[in-house]
Amino acid sequence: xxxxxxxxxxxxxxxxxxxxxxxxxxxxxxxxxxxxxxxxxxxxxxxxxxxxxxxxxxxxxxxxxxxxxxxxxxxxxxxxxxxxxxxxxxxxxxxxxxxxxxxxxxxxxxxxxxxxxxxxxxxxxxxxxxxxxxxxxxxxxxxxxxxxxxxxxxxxxxxxxxxxxxxxxxxxxxxxxxxxxxxxxxxxxxxxxxxxxxxxxxxxxxxxxxxxxxxxxxxxxxxxxxxxxxxxxxxxxxxxxxxxxxxxxxxxxxxxxxxxxxxxxxxxxxxxxxxxxxxxxxxxxxxxxxxxxxxxxxxxxxxxxxxxxxxxxxxxxxxxxxxxxxxxxxxxxxxxxxxx
Amino acid sequence: xxxxxxxxxxxxxxxxxxxxxxxxxxxxxxxxxxxxxxxxxxxxxxxxxxxxxxxxxxxxxxxxxxxxxxxxxxxxxxxxxxxxxxxxxxxxxxxxxxxxxxxxxxxxxxxxxxxxxxxxxxxxxxxxxxxxxxxxxxxxxxxxxxxxxxxxxxxxxxxxxxxxxxxxxxxxxxxxxxxxxxxxxxxxxxxxxxxxxxxxxxxxxxxxxxxxxxxxxxxxxxxxxxxxxxxxxxxxxxxxxxxxxxxxxxxxxxxxxxxxxxxxxxxxxxxxxxxxxxxxxxxxxxxxxxxxxxxxxxxxxxxxxxxxxxxxxxxxxxxxxxxxxxxxxxxxxxxxxxxx
DNA sequence: GTGAAAGCGCTAACAG
DNA sequence: CTGTTAGCGCTTTCAC
Numbered sequence: 001x002x003x004x005x006x007x008x009x010x011x012x013x014x015x016x017x018x019x020x021x022x023x024x025x026x027x028x029x030x031x032x033x034x035x036x037x038x039x040x041x042x043x044x045x046x047x048x049x050x051x052x053x054x055x056x057x058x059x060x061x062x063x064x065x066x067x068x069x070x071x072x073x074x075x076x077x078x079x080x081x082x083x084x085x086x087x088x089x090x091x092x093x094x095x096x097x098x099x100x101x102x103x104x105x106x107x108x109x110x111x112x113x114x115x116x117x118x119x120x121x122x123x124x125x126x127x128x129x130x131x132x133x134x135x136x137x138x139x140x141x142x143x144x145x146x147x148x149x150x151x152x153x154x155x156x157x158x159x160x161x162x163x164x165x166x167x168x169x170x171x172x173x174x175x176x177x178x179x180x181x182x183x184x185x186x187x188x189x190x191x192x193x194x195x196x197x198x199x200x201x202x203x204x205x206x207x208x209x210x211x212x213x214x215x216x217x218x219x220x221x222x223x224x225x226x227x228x229x230x231x232x233x234x235x236x237x238x239x240x241x242x243x244x245x246x247x248x249x250x251x252x253x254x255x256x257x258x259x260x261x262x263x264x265x266x267x268x269x270x271x272x273x274x275x276x277x278x279x280x281x282x283x284x285x286x287x288x289x290x291x292x293x294x295x296x297x298x299x300x301x302x303x304x305x306x307x308x309x310x311x312x313x314x315x316x317x318x319x320x321x322x323x324x325x326x327x328x329x330x331x332x333x334x335x336x337x338x339x340x
Numbered sequence: 341x342x343x344x345x346x347x348x349x350x351x352x353x354x355x356x357x358x359x360x361x362x363x364x365x366x367x368x369x370x371x372x373x374x375x376x377x378x379x380x381x382x383x384x385x386x387x388x389x390x391x392x393x394x395x396x397x398x399x400x401x402x403x404x405x406x407x408x409x410x411x412x413x414x415x416x417x418x419x420x421x422x423x424x425x426x427x428x429x430x431x432x433x434x435x436x437x438x439x440x441x442x443x444x445x446x447x448x449x450x451x452x453x454x455x456x457x458x459x460x461x462x463x464x465x466x467x468x469x470x471x472x473x474x475x476x477x478x479x480x481x482x483x484x485x486x487x488x489x490x491x492x493x494x495x496x497x498x499x500x501x502x503x504x505x506x507x508x509x510x511x512x513x514x515x516x517x518x519x520x521x522x523x524x525x526x527x528x529x530x531x532x533x534x535x536x537x538x539x540x541x542x543x544x545x546x547x548x549x550x551x552x553x554x555x556x557x558x559x560x561x562x563x564x565x566x567x568x569x570x571x572x573x574x575x576x577x578x579x580x581x582x583x584x585x586x587x588x589x590x591x592x593x594x595x596x597x598x599x600x601x602x603x604x605x606x607x608x609x610x611x612x613x614x615x616x617x618x619x620x621x622x623x624x625x626x627x628x629x630x631x632x633x634x635x636x637x638x639x640x641x642x643x644x645x646x647x648x649x650x651x652x653x654x655x656x657x658x659x660x661x662x663x664x665x666x667x668x669x670x671x672x673x674x675x676x677x678x679x680x
Numbered sequence: 681g682t683g684a685a686a687g688c689g690c691t692a693a694c695a696g
Numbered sequence: 697c698t699g700t701t702a703g704c705g706c707t708t709t710c711a712c
Contacts, residue, residue, distance in 0.1 A: 005401075005459070005483055007689055018699045023691060031697055048479055053457045054397045055689035059704045061345075063394060065437075073426060074638075076621075079419040086413060086440055090450075095458060097405075098438045100426055110430075117393045118435060119345070139388060143345055226624060255625050262627060281416075282625050284566060285595050287602060298414075347705055358683045363707060371681055395705035399688045 006049045015039060026051075057119065065095045066308060067115035067123040071103045071152075076280040077297045078126065081150060084301020085124060092309055094121070103128045109136045122146040122308045127154060129194055146311040148304045152194060160311065162304045162325045166196045169293045169329040170203025173275045174247050176291075176331060178211045180338040182245030182273055186219035188232050188257065190249040197224070197249055200277065204247055224249050229256025237264065244272055251276040251283050251292055258286050258336065273337040288335035300327050346389045355379060366391075397459065405435045406648060407455035407463040411443045411492075416620040417637045418466065421490060424641020425464060432649055434461070443468045449476045462486040462648045467494060469534055486651040488644045492534060500651065502644045502665045506536045509633045509669040510543025513615045514587050516631075516671060518551045520678040522585030522613055526559035528572050528597065530589040537564070537589055540617065544587055564589050569596025577604065584612055591616040591623050591632055598626050598676065613677040628675035640667050 004010075008026075012019045017036065025032045025040035043049075057063040066089050070078045082098060089096050097120060101108035108128055113136075115123055122145060125137070134154045140147060141158055150162040177185055187204045190197030201220070208215045218241060223232035229252065236242050237260075248254040254276035261268055268274055268288055276283060276292035283290040303325055314320060344350075348366075352359045357376065365372045365380035383389075397403040406429050410418045422438060429436050437460060441448035448468050453476075455463055462485060465477070474494045480487060481498055490502040517525055527544045530537030541560070548555045558581060563572040569592065576582050577600075588594040594616035601608055608614060608628055616623060616632035623630040643665055654660060 005456075009689075019689085020691075020700080021698055023689095024698085027691095033697060036697085048483075050453060050457045052398075052459060052689050054394055054403060054459050055704090056691085057394045057704090058392075058398050058688090058706095059690055059692095061704070073423040074416070074419045076414070076416075079414045082438070083413040083440065086438060090439065090454075095437050095454060096439075097435050098422070098426060099430065099436075100423065113390060114430075114435060116345075117390045119392060119394050143388075252621075259625070259627060281592075282621060285599070285622050285625050287599060287627055349705075359705085360684080360707075361682055363705095364682085367707095373681060376681080392705050395688090396707085397688090398690095398704090399706055399708090401688070 005052070006044075006047045007052065008049075011040060011043050011047065011049060015043060061119075063119045063121055064093055065097055065118065065120045066305065067111075067118065067120035068096060068098045069101055069108060069111045069115070069123065069125045069127075070098075071101050071126060071128050073098065073100050077151075077278055077295060080297030081126070081301035081304070084298040084303075085305045086301075088302045088305035089309070092305075094305075094309065101128050103130065105130055105133075112136045112140055116140060116143065116145065120145070121312045122148070124148045124150065124304045124308055126150050126152045128152075129191060146308060148308045148311075150300050150304045151196065158322060160307050160323045160325070162300055162307065162327060163196075164295060164300070164327050164329045166199035167203040167206075169277070169331075170200040170247065171207045172203075173277070173293055173331055174204045174207035175211065176333075176337065177245040177247060177273055177275060178207065178213055180269075180273060180340055182243075183213065184216075184219070184243040185213060185245040185247065186221065186236065186243040188221055188223040188229060188246060188248040188253045190224040191222070200249055219243055223253045223256070226252045226256040226259075229253035230260045231256075233257045233260040242266070242272065246272060246274045248274065248276050251278045251280045251290060254290055254292070254336070255282050255286050258288075258290070262287070268336050269338045275331075275337060279332050283332070283334070286336070291334045291337040292332050294330045294332050296327055296329065303327060345392070346384075346387045347392065348389075351380060351383050351387065351389060354383060401459075403459045403461055404433055405437055405458065405460045406645065407451075407458065407460035408436060408438045409441060409448060409451045409455070409463065409465045409467075410438075411441050411466060411468050413438065413440050417491075417618055417635060420637030421466070421641035421644070424638040424643075425645045426641075428642045428645035429649070432645075434645075434649065441468050443470065445470050445473075452476045452480055456480060456483060456485065460485070461652045462488070464488045464490065464644045464648055466490050466492045468492075469531060472533075486648060488648045488651075490640055490644045492536060498662060500647045500663045500665070502640055502647065502667060503536075504635060504640070504667050504669045506539035507543040507546075509617070509671075510540040510587065511547045512543075513617070513633055513671055514544045514547035515551065516673075516677065517585040517587060517613055517615060518547065518553055520609075520613060520680055522583075523553060524556075524559070524583045525553060525585040525587065526561065526576065526583040528561055528563040528569060528586060528588040528593045530564040531562070540589055559583055563593045563596070566592045566596040566599075569593035570600045571596075573597045573600040582606070582612065586612060586614045588614065588616050591618045591620050591630060594630055594632070594676070595622050595626050598628075598630070602627070608676050609678045615671075615677060619672050623672070623674070626676070631674045631677040632672050634670040634672050636667055636669065643667060 099111040279294040439451040
């Protein structure tokens with residue numbers, strides 16, 4: 001079993017010409033005669049020759065590979081982003097290596113090291129919830145490997161950043177609740193260490209303030225998944241403190257809330273309006289379907305890849321200032337809120 | 341800007357020794373004196389040296405990379421599988437390159453080519469719904485690159501296969517409907533070209549037959565997503581032909597069905613019992629939560645990676661017969677079915 | 681105990 | 697128009 005991937009040499013030998021001629025013929029170098037080109041190409045096709053990308057990488061010090069580090073692949077938002085990255089990258093001649101940190105900082109560090117070892121041309125990251133020390137990212141930057149952060153970014157690093165305007169999206173969602181008549185509004189929040197959670201919270205608070213709606217500390221409850229969303233509502237019911245509007249940090253939390261409300265015969269949106277965040281699969285499944293903020297992971301992925309590749313391919317990298325791209329969000333209005 | 345990833349040569353030069361000595365020192369070769377080892381390792385650490393995986397690949401003709409081809413990354417089942425692959429691969433020193441076909445055969449073919457070009461050590465695939473010609477896969481096998489198919493496999497190729505027992509899972513799900521008292525049972529099916537859809541359908545039919553429940557052709561409706569699930573129910577209602585039990589080819593279809601039933605005030609499970617397939621996120625979100633078949637994508641991914649890596653690393657590959665591994669499924673009983 | 685040389689597959693500068 | 701040579705970073709004989 002001569003597991004012999006066909007090389008340029010094999011073609012050269014069979015044709016009795018040199019390897020460099022084959023190489024040139026294959027890439028339509030003007031010096032080569034049409035006759036040789038045809039011969040070479042025909043044989044290459046017949047033998048199903050595929051260039052060895054590894055050899056190309058080594059000799060050009062360019063791998064045409066982009067590395068990704070995300071907390072969890074199984075998560076609608078992240079897999080949308082990955083999908084967007086993959087699509088843009090493939091269309092532009094790059095492959096994509098994927099790694100996940102599982103929200104564990106040590107794994108994130110390891111991922112950085114393997115990606116550097118693999119000599120990826122650039123890295124796209126959304127960090128773990130617990131990453132506070134950015135040394136492992138700085139090491140990469142020091143090696144002149146460009147990085148793009150999305151969604152969960154890191155402050156003080158020389159990288160591009162792709163985010164949504166969490167503050168504004170939250171502000172607008174909250175304002176929509178107000179406009180549709182809600183007077184007592186709660187927020188189911190995420191961990192405050194995450195900038196995005198904090199920003200959504202502040203957008204919420206400011207919208208209340210600007211519209212002269214009272215803000216109650218007890219109506220801010222940490223609840224960023226289905227179970228916690230359920231518990232949060234149960235707690236509010238028990239405290240006899242049910243609001244008439246809720247803005248949640250993500251769709252799952254909203255889905256949990258809706259679930260319990262219905263089981264208690266509390267009508268959505270007649271008694272309680274709800275707005276989620278993400279526009280994932282669940283938002284069409286809940287009953288009523290969920291009004292939510294479209295986060296557009298796919299676009300975010302495409303944009304991340306676009307900016308990263310631009311930076312990889314730009315000669316005078318130092319010239320372009322680092323961008324802080326804001327992907328537009330959109331309030332998707334369904335039936336968990338009253339109409340205007 | 342001397343974008344100079346540190347190499348073994350840099351270390352050698354700074355220490356006034358040869359590259360080969362550095363190489364050996366770094367891997368604790370017994371010939372090297374402890375003094376040199378310590379010196380070399382210290383400097384390597386200081387300079388943050390990371391071995392160039394590309395050079396290693398070239399010289400060993402082994403990339404330690406696994407390629408994946410899936411129809412869609414954004415799909416709970418596939419992203420679970422990817423996650424399982426990534427985890428097992430990373431733990432065993434492999435990286436993972438990911439590509440998606442978007443259910444387009446031409447893209448699948450391109451993906452095969454780029455993965456071969458990248459000289460991945462093996463490939464894990466779930467093919468598109470429309471792949472009928474397997475030539476592009478055969479080409480890979482001809483190059484002695486091992487492949488593993490999961491879920492959507494290809495017949496007649498020398499590869500390992502990881503599947504669930506769709507027939508049996510469907511059979512058991514259907515039987516559960518029967519045991520809990522359903523007498524007139526429908527099936528919302530997927531495209532019959534897909535083996536998995538066909539198998540689920542046959543499991544369904546055989547369960548009816550074995551239990552002497554009548555089978556009606558009109559109660560088999562093609563409906564493999566949320567919208568189609570809704571439409572299917574509407575159609576049945578219009579035809580005044582509502583069953584008292586439904587087994588659907590996936591969770592989304594079931595979710596659509598539940599959605600319409602509730603809006604028509606038809607009680608689930610009192611009037612109609614429903615069982616889905618996948619156990620994705622949605623199955624906990626529907627109201628009532630969905631009884632469904634746990635497909636265990638994560639396990640499937642891990643197993644795929646395990647088998648692939650075993651085959652990559654085995655010297656006498658020819659000896660191991662190709663496996664047809666069956667990942668166990670489990671009926672997850674929630675509240676969309678009556679109790680026994 | 682260490683160095684020199686060759687080679688993995690490919691390209692590009694240099695020769696003819 | 698085509699061939700020869702060197703080198704990308706690393707490992708691995710073969711010398712000494």
